[in-house]
Amino acid sequence: MSTAAVLSPPAPPRGVGPLLRRWRDQRRLSQMELALEADVSTRHLSFVETGRSKPSRDMVVKLAEHLDVPLRERNELLLAAGYAPAYPETSLEDAELGQVREVVGRLLAAHEPYPAVAVDRRWELVDGNAGVPLITAGAAAHLLEPPINALRLSLHPEGMAPRIVNLAEWRSHILGRLRREIGVTQDPQLRTLLAELEAYPGGDPDDGSPATQPGPGEIVVPLRLRHEAGELAFMSTITTFGTPLDITVAELSIEAFFPADAHTAAVLRALV
Missing domain, CATH: 1.10.260.40 (lambda repressor-like DNA-binding domains)
Structure with a gap:
C-alpha cells in the first residue's frame, strides 16, 4: 500500500x-x-x-x-437516510459508564504482574496496569505524554522499536492489523496513522530481525524485547465488550500481554 x-x-x-x-x-x-x-x-x-x-x-x-x-x-x-443517530457516544468519564471503568480497572489489575493496556478505536491509551512501564522503558518522554498512541509508541524509533528484537516481524503484524481495521471502519484518522507508521524504519528483515514468516514451532507472533535480565517474550490477546450499544464501549479494547516462556514469567514476577 x-x-x-x-x-x-x-x-x-x-x-x-x-x-x-x-x-x-x-x-x-x-x-x-x-x-x-x-x-x-x-x-x-x-x-x-x-x-x-x-x-x-x-x-x-x-x-x-x-x-x-x-x-x-x-x-x-x-x-x-434522514434519521437521528441510534447509538450514543458517552465519555468514559461520565457516571453512567462508571461500571465499565470498574470492569476495565479490574481486568487490568487482575492481569498483573503482566502488562495490559486499554485502548480506544484509534489506539490511544485509556488505561494501563503496573506492568506497562516494563515494556515501555526507555521510550522518549514525548511519546509518553497524553494522548499516548500505543501503536506509535511501539514502532517509533524513539519508542519501543530499538528494544524489539524481532522488529520487522512485529511491525508487519502491527501494520497488518491496522490495515484490517481500516478495511472495517474506513476511519481517515487510522489511514493517517498507518501512513505515519509505514514511514518508520524497521521494515527490512536484513536489519537482523527475524523474517516476517513464522519460525519453527511458532503459533502466534511474539513480541521479543531486549532487557537487562535477558530477552523477554510475550504473546497477546485482545478483549472487547460483548453486545455494546454505546460507541465508546464498542470501541474500547484491552490488549493483555502474557509471558511466552518461563524466563519472562519469572522476570516479571520479580520486577513488577
Whole structure:
C-alpha cells in the first residue's frame, strides 16, 4: 500500500444507498446474499442502493447489523437516510459508564504482574496496569505524554522499536492489523496513522530481525524485547465488550500481554 493511497482515500459516497452498497462491496456480498441474510427482497435492496426507494429506520439498522457495520458508522448511515443517530457516544468519564471503568480497572489489575493496556478505536491509551512501564522503558518522554498512541509508541524509533528484537516481524503484524481495521471502519484518522507508521524504519528483515514468516514451532507472533535480565517474550490477546450499544464501549479494547516462556514469567514476577 503506497503512502499516497493512504493519505488520499476515495471520497465517501453520498446518500444512504451508495453507502450501503459500499459496505456490501467491502463485505464481498452480492445483493442476493445480503437480501437473503436480511430477509428482504433483492428488488427492494436494489432500489435502496440506487436511491429509488428510501429505507425505513428499522431497515437501515437491520442491513447495518447484517453487514457488521461498526456503531459509529451505523449512525452515519442513519443520518444519511434522514434519521437521528441510534447509538450514543458517552465519555468514559461520565457516571453512567462508571461500571465499565470498574470492569476495565479490574481486568487490568487482575492481569498483573503482566502488562495490559486499554485502548480506544484509534489506539490511544485509556488505561494501563503496573506492568506497562516494563515494556515501555526507555521510550522518549514525548511519546509518553497524553494522548499516548500505543501503536506509535511501539514502532517509533524513539519508542519501543530499538528494544524489539524481532522488529520487522512485529511491525508487519502491527501494520497488518491496522490495515484490517481500516478495511472495517474506513476511519481517515487510522489511514493517517498507518501512513505515519509505514514511514518508520524497521521494515527490512536484513536489519537482523527475524523474517516476517513464522519460525519453527511458532503459533502466534511474539513480541521479543531486549532487557537487562535477558530477552523477554510475550504473546497477546485482545478483549472487547460483548453486545455494546454505546460507541465508546464498542470501541474500547484491552490488549493483555502474557509471558511466552518461563524466563519472562519469572522476570516479571520479580520486577513488577
